[in-house]
Amino acid sequence: MKVLNKKNLVILLAVLVVYGGVQAAIAARLIPPFYSVNLMLICVYVILATSLNLINGVTGQFSIGHAGFMAIGAYLSAIVSVKLHGPLGAAILAGGIVSAAVGFLVGLPTLRLKGDYLAITTLGVGQIVQVVFFNTNYVGGAAGFTVPRTVNWTWAFWLTVISVVIIHNFTNSTHGRACISVRENEIAAEAMGINSTKYKVMAFTLGSFLGGLAGGLYANYMYLIQPTTFSFLTSFNILVMVVLGGLGSMTGSIVGAVVMTVLSAYLSQFPEWRMVLTALLLIVVMLFRPSGLLGTKEFNLGFLGKKGESRAA
Amino acid sequence: MKKIFAFLTVGILCLSLAGGCGTTGAAAGNGGGGTIKVGGDLELTGGQAMFGQEAQNGIKMAFDQINAKGGVLGGKKLALDVADNKSDPGEATTAATKLVGDNVVAVIGPMTSSLVAAATPVVTDSKVPLITPSGTNAKLTMAAGGKVQPYIFRPCFIDPFQGQVGAKFALGTLHAKTAAVIVDQKSDYAKGLADTFISNFTAGGGKIVDQEKYASGDKDFTSILTRIKGTNPDLIWLPGYYNDDGLIVKQARDLGMKMPFAGGDGWDDPSLFTIGTPAALNDTYYVDHVANDSPDMVQFVKDYKEKYGHEPNAMSALSYDAANMIINAIQTANSGDPAKITAELDKLTGFKGVTGEITIDPNTHNPQKKAVIKENKNGKGIYLTSVSPS
Amino acid sequence: MGHVLREGLQQVVNGLSMGSVYALIALGYTMVYGIVKLINFAHGDVMMIGAYVGWLATSRLHMSFVPALLLAMASCALLGVIIERIAYKPLRNATRVAALITAIGVSLFLEYGNMLVASAQVRSYPPVLPSVSYKVGGVYLQYGAIVIFATTIILMILLTLTVRYTKIGKAMRAASFDKDAALMMGVNVNSTISATFAIGSALAAAAGVLYGAYYNTIDPLMGIIPGLKAFIAAVLGGIGIIPGAVVGGLVLGLTESAVSALGASTWRDAVAFLILILVLILKPSGLFGKNVREKV
Structure with missing residues (x-):
């Protein structure tokens, strides 16, 4: 398969059009601030949702503490950019790397656990991360950490694109296939010679890395980060995006992230209803369409190309 | 099946984008007419939800009272445009951004100091004044280098x-x-x-x-x-x-x-x-800040109990004062322009609030008040x- | 020296009081898990609803303590059955993770639904438990803590006897062991599971009312942390094992008290979650559980 086939060219073109369009609109001051904040949030949540999907959907593990890794990325990048005066790129990368390291250390022992036990463990990890930042005066404790806004649309957009491409390529690589086999039947996968722990930890570490990147983006855009920002509710929100879009579908996670962020923005006028509706939405999806909007399928541009060729994707 | 869901997805994407664009236009058209919008960046849900709700009560009461008297600027009604900041600093930034996008003339809230700090860059960039009824942290009204934050005010001591x-x-x-x-x-x-x-x-x-x-x-x-x-x-x-x-x-x-x-x-x-x-x-x-049995408060406490069925606290009283400071500024400036309201707040002297007399120090934007x-x-x-x- | 000893003893008493609250909540948690194999994430929130019903009954309907407690238990039993029928039953054959996601959804729905109905305001209980404390050898014992401790032990015994010796208890164990076989042996699995949820939720409600009366304040989000702590207690004791939940709760309470006594009070929650993680990794069957090998 050529890299520059018709399908990839169409996607590249679409990405460039979206980027250029929004960039032009920002330059022309056509986008009111409220919408630009939400555009940024969409980028952050797309990274978070697709990376959580890698863990929960593709590999079939179950994390409900993703906000913890976002927090690690956010705080570490803030330390690099504010305390060490590092450049933005280095700050975000440092956040991602530390987050990945923590993800690796946490994942190694805990990923042996199954389903709901693993879920509760990750919830615990998320809570512990929050407590650690609460008790660390170096990063402001409860008062929070003030970070100047250095992230702009270009950063957010391209980092999102890069993250999505990394996840897409990982999923479609040998490693990704191994992860899927672990999801489908761990015992069978083991019998086929796949080291399931290795792939679970690999997916978890990569997911944590990308979650950390998203945290770094968030911290360097939102002016102020506090431990409470990365509470269980944030983890839950990311989970809803993934479940809504369909566990296992990357494009589903993207759709879920966009829909939930937009929905949340609209419902901010009816705060009492926002959480009730989100909770109901989650229950209804689980009851009537547990596979989410897209299931494990991907929305792709296969119908543009020749039949058979791109269906494999 | 695959195609159906593909189209469904595209549909949702388009809808959400179209929805976004649609309201952009609507928001720009708002603000004029018979109402003046004041934003409330308040803790309506989350950990400090009580503060935001008490504040909302206090602000609404002030607005209802002035509207019952015929409003401001020759018959314009004041309306409170509330955005929930969920007691979260990130959301406080988002809420402030939304309010500014709605063309509010001033923002009241957030109630807690860390959230005020998060909302400050947004209102400052958009040159809209913000009054925090109960953000008592000393740093809130001061920018780097010892200069005053030009758009942040408060009716409370620090x-x-x-x-x-x-x-x-x-x-x-x-x-x-x-x-x-x-x-x-x-x-x-x-x-x-x-x-x-x-x-x-x-x-x-x-x-x-x-x-x-x-x-x-x-x-x-x-x-x-x-x-x-x-x-x-x-x-x-x-x-x-x-x-x-x-x-x-x-x-x-x-x-x-x-x-x-x-x-x-x-x-x-x-x-x-x-x-x-x-x-x-x-x-x-x-x-x-104030004793409910002080003479200045008697009428407010009575009205508040009548309207909401429970006694007000300092949050409700300070928010009531914050709302009245804005009303006062609009009336003295005889304008609904955020810049003019800011200028009036900056030189507010001897304002008789229910929580005491408020005089804003132009160098710190803190009021001189007794405790x-x-x-x-x-x-x-x-x-x-x-x-x-x- | 006597001074230090007295302080240490007081911390033990503090830990046991706190622990018996966790234990009380953990009873219902562990029972539901033992029978249905579902982490009922909403358990803490059912407790919260129970606390609100008890509050309504005592402060608005002016009922006395025991009738209010019974009313709360009855309403929550009904609520538990409704939740099970609507949200969990359709997923009985789905993955455990699917059920967990739904349970999280139910949990948030109860929290924020109640916030919509009753507002976020913190409510305080009328003084249904006399605020008395007894001084025994320089150590203070609170009346409320004694009531909670006694209730926990009594309920633990009743629950163990119910599950072991009554007809419904036998049906529960049968359904837990093998649903299909139980069905063939004439056990009505649906009503047995409903009964499990009814009992579990009634226990949660009892915990909620006592919690509200003891700590005096209730709010829509009050169930989250105690719910998680109770879960930790249940896991620590071996999830599904009723006396294990009580021991787990007391151990957790004592640990938290020790952490605070050493001057690290703000790390209390982190330590609790660390215990959870360590137990799950090192001995997932808990203090009292037997290790079960995974079947292919």
Whole structure:
């Protein structure tokens, strides 16, 4: 398969059009601030949702503490950019790397656990991360950490694109296939010679890395980060995006992230209803369409190309 | 099937984008007509939801009253455009951005200091004034380099003042020589009050014998109280919020600890006595903005109880004053232009609020106000003395 | 020296009081898990609803303590059955993770639904439990703590006897062991599971009312942390094992008290979660459980 086939060219073109369009609109001051904040949030949540999907959907593990890794990325990048005066790129990368390291250390022992036990463990990890930042005066404790806004649309957009491409390529690589086999039947996968722990930890570490990147983006855009920002509710929100879009579908996670962020923005006028509706939405999806909007399928541009060729994707 | 879902997805994407564009236009068209919109960046849900809801009540009452009198600028009604900041700093930024996009002439809230800090860059970029009714952290109105934040105002005194008043009162009136401090680890406010209390108390010759921490929302404080009991201080300085304060004092009394407690304006709420018991809360004191039984407050308390069925607290009163400061500024400027409202707020002098006379210092944007000290006696916070800024 | 000893003893008493609250909540949690194999994430929130019903009954309907407690238990039993029928039953054959996601959804729905109905305001209980404390050898014992401790032990015994010796208890164990076989042996699995949820939720409600009366404050989000702590207690004791939940709760309470006594009160929650993680990694069957080998 050529890299520059018709399908990839169409996607590249679409990405460039979206980027250029929004960039032009920002330059022309056509986008009111409220919408630009939400555009940024969409980028952050797309990274978070697709990376959580890698863990929960593709590999079939179950994390409900993703906000913890976002927090690690956010705080570490803030330390690099504010305390060490590092450049933005280095700050975000440092956040991602530390987050990945923590993800690796946490994942190694805990990923042996199954389903709901693993879920509760990750919830615990998320809570512990929050407590650690609460008790660390170096990063402001409860008062929070003030970070100047250095992230702009270009950063957010391209980092999102890069993250999505990394996840897409990982999923479609040998490693990704191994992860899927672990999801489908761990015992069978083991019998086929796949080291399931290795792939679970690999997916978890990569997911944590990308979650950390998203945290770094968030911290360097939102002016102020506090431990409470990365509470269980944030983890839950990311989970809803993934479940809504369909566990296992990357494009589903993207759709879920966009829909939930937009929905949340609209419902901010009816705060009492926002959480009730989100909770109901989650229950209804689980009851009537547990596979989410897209299931494990991907929305792709296969119908543009020749039949058979791109269906494999 | 695959295609159907593919189209469904595209449909949702288009809808959400189209929806976005649609309201962009609508928002731009708003703001004129018969109403003037004031934004409320308030804690309606989340940990500090009580503050936001009390504030919303206070602001709405002020607006209803002026609207009943025919509104401002020759018949324009004031409307409160509320955005929930979910008690979260990130959301406070988002909420402020939304309000500014709605073309509000001023923003009231957030109520808590860290959220105000998060909303400040947004309103400053858009040159819209923001009044925080109860953000008492000293740094809020000051920008880097000691300059005043041009768009941030408040009707309340600041944390260092509360800590200073508390220490003076503990040393002078209560004759305390030793004190223990209990701080809510999750609250910037509590930490600020604790720090200034400690520095003023030790400067005045007192000794801090123990410092304990908790996280707001904890229900069981017996372990830290047992530790303090071992050090037997003359006074416990507890600068937290009333839900925690009531429980802490009650549990301390149940452990046989009889020393006085003192704290800041976070104590001020009628439910303090139902959370703790009136007997347990005897011999406790707090610094406050206003006493509900002061003459300025009588009418407000009466109206508020009539409208909402419960007694107001300092949050509702300060928010009511914040709303009236904006009304006053609109009327004096005779304009709904944010820049002119800011200019009026900047030179506000002798404004008669229900929480006292407010004069904004143009160099710090802090009001010169007295603080009162109240003593809790048999289920009521009774005015004890007032302390002027020194 | 006597002074230090007294302080230490007081911390033990503090820990046991706190622990018996966790234990009380953990009873219902562990029972539901033992029978249905579902982490009922909403358990803490059912407790919260129970606390609100008890509050309504005592402060608005002016009922006395015991009738209010019974009313709360009855309403929550009904609520538990409704939740099971609507949200969990359709997923009985789905993955455990699917059920967990739904349970999280139910949990948030109860929290924020109640916030919509009753507002976020903190409510305080009327003084239904006398605020008395007894001084025994320099150590203070609270009346409320004694009531909670006694209730926990009594309920633990009743629950163990019910599950072991009554007809419904036998049906529960049968359904837990093998649903299909139980069905063939004439056990009505649906009503047995409903009964499990009814009992579990009634226990949660009892915990909620006592919690509200003891700590005096209730709010819509009050169930989250105690719910998680109760879960930790249940896991620590071996999830599904009723006396294990009580021991787990007391151990957790004592540990938290020890952490605070050493001056690290703000790390209390982190330590609790660390215990959870360590137990799950090192001995997932808990203190009292037997290790079960995974079947292919």
